[in-house]
Amino acid sequence: MENEFRKGTGPRQFRYSELATATDNFSDDKKLGEGGFGSVYRGFLKDLIIEVAIKRVSKGSKQGRKEYASEVRVISRLRHRNLVQIVGWCHTGGELLLVYELMPNSSLDVHLHATDNVLWWTVRHKIVLGIGSALLYLHQDWKECVLHRDIKTSNVMLDASFNAKLGDFGLARLVDHDKGSHTTELAGTLGYMDPECTVTGRASTESDVYSFGVVLLEIACGRRPTAARPDGTLIHLAQRVSELYGQGRILEAADARLDGNFDPQEVERVLVVGLWCTCHDRNLRPSIRQAINVLRLEAPLPERLPPVGHPAGPLPMPDSDTGHSSCTSTAQQLI
Known part of the structure; x- marks a missing residue:
C-alpha cells in the first residue's frame, strides 16, 4: 500500500x-x-x-x-x-x-437536522454547488472516473467557512471513463442508494447521481430521506416532493424553518434537479454536469420529469447502512 x-x-x-x-x-x-x-x-x-x-x-x-x-x-x-x-x-x-x-463544523446532517439552529438558504445553496463540484471532478474531470458509492449528508463535511467537503472514500471505486459502471457487492446507505443497486449491486455514475439527488432534496426540505407511515412502510422524500411537483406546488416542499427566506428560483432548481436525479430509470437521469449547469442557472429546467423513486410505491426498507458499517455519527462528521 x-x-x-x-x-x-x-x-x-x-x-x-x-x-x-x-x-x-x-x-x-x-x-x-x-x-x-x-x-x-x-x-x-x-x-x-x-x-x-x-x-x-x-x-x-x-x-x-x-x-x-x-x-x-x-x-x-x-x-x-x-x-x-x-x-x-x-x-x-x-x-x-x-x-x-x-472539519471544525462537523457534518452537514448535524446542521440540517439540528433542533436549536437553522442553516440558512445562502449557506445551503453554497453547499449544494460545492457537493456538485466535487462530484463533477470525481466523475468527469479527473483522469479516472471515481464512483463514491456512499454520498449522503453525513459524509459531507463542513469547514470553518461552511464550505462543503465530500469525505469517506472507503467504498469508492475507480473505473475507466469509457466504462459506465462497476459491478460489485451491495454497498452504500439505504434511503440514499439507487433502488436498482439494491437488486443488481451495480454501481455507476448514475447511481452516484441518484444519491446526489437525495442529498439535494434533504438540503432543500430539511427532512431525512425516508419517513415511516402508520402501517410501518417507509415513503421516500423524493415521492413526497414529486407529489407537490405534480400539483404545481413544489416550493411548498421547502424547509418550513426557513420561513420563506430564500431565493425561489434557487430553491425550485434544487428541488427539481433533486427529482430529476432520483427518477426511477437511471438512463433518464442527468449527468452531473447537466445537473450542475441547471443549478448554476446556466441551463433551463427540464420541461417534464419522469417518475421518481420506486415504481411500486412506498419503499419497504430500513434507513440503515448496508455493506458499510461506519463509525458513529460523530465519527462520520469528521471523515
Whole structure:
C-alpha cells in the first residue's frame, strides 16, 4: 500500500509515535467516534501546527482494512477544494491509520437536522454547488472516473467557512471513463442508494447521481430521506416532493424553518434537479454536469420529469447502512 500512497503528491508517512503523541496515546478524551471498523481521534500535529482527525482501524476488522485500502488507492491521489484532504498515513506493526484535515463544523446532517439552529438558504445553496463540484471532478474531470458509492449528508463535511467537503472514500471505486459502471457487492446507505443497486449491486455514475439527488432534496426540505407511515412502510422524500411537483406546488416542499427566506428560483432548481436525479430509470437521469449547469442557472429546467423513486410505491426498507458499517455519527462528521 505504500506504493499506492506514493503515487500521490500530498500525503506524508507518519511514525506511529507521532500520532500517538498527537492523540495523548489515543486516549478516550480524544476519541470522537467509534464503530465496528475502528475509532476516530482528534489530534494536534505540532510540527505542522494543525488539528487533524485520525482514523485508527481495528486490527480484527477485515472490512475496515478493506476500506482503508480503498482510501489509500483513491483519496490520496485526489485534489479538489470540495474533497476532504488526507494529510498522511501510517501502517506499521499491524496498525492502520489515516490522518485527515479536521472539519471544525462537523457534518452537514448535524446542521440540517439540528433542533436549536437553522442553516440558512445562502449557506445551503453554497453547499449544494460545492457537493456538485466535487462530484463533477470525481466523475468527469479527473483522469479516472471515481464512483463514491456512499454520498449522503453525513459524509459531507463542513469547514470553518461552511464550505462543503465530500469525505469517506472507503467504498469508492475507480473505473475507466469509457466504462459506465462497476459491478460489485451491495454497498452504500439505504434511503440514499439507487433502488436498482439494491437488486443488481451495480454501481455507476448514475447511481452516484441518484444519491446526489437525495442529498439535494434533504438540503432543500430539511427532512431525512425516508419517513415511516402508520402501517410501518417507509415513503421516500423524493415521492413526497414529486407529489407537490405534480400539483404545481413544489416550493411548498421547502424547509418550513426557513420561513420563506430564500431565493425561489434557487430553491425550485434544487428541488427539481433533486427529482430529476432520483427518477426511477437511471438512463433518464442527468449527468452531473447537466445537473450542475441547471443549478448554476446556466441551463433551463427540464420541461417534464419522469417518475421518481420506486415504481411500486412506498419503499419497504430500513434507513440503515448496508455493506458499510461506519463509525458513529460523530465519527462520520469528521471523515
